[in-house]
Amino acid sequence: MLTQHRVSAFAGSGLDALLRSLGTTHLVLTGISTCTVVLMTAMTAAVLDVDITVLSDGCFDSRSRVD
Numbered sequence: 001m002l003t004q005h006r007v008s009a010f011a012g013s014g015l016d017a018l019l020r021s022l023g024t025t026h027l028v029l030t031g032i033s034t035c036t037v038v039l040m041t042a043m044t045a046a047v048l049d050v051d052i053t054v055l056s057d058g059c060f061d062s063r064s065r066v067d
Contacts, residue, residue: 002015004037007036008041008044009037010041019050024050025050025051026050026051027041027050027051027053028053029041029045029052029053029059030058031058032059032060034060038059
């Protein structure tokens, strides 16, 4: 089990080590705080050479709502 402690799901959680041990090279991201958590997780994954897909229909952030 991993627990997220920071804005990026990678920071201090052991996620990178887990993904590498499983041979995972691609993540699909969704979330409810897109401007912060999903964005920072995606950016960290990119730096770590993990491919990323962000499902826009699976993301919500009340600060970027379009009426």
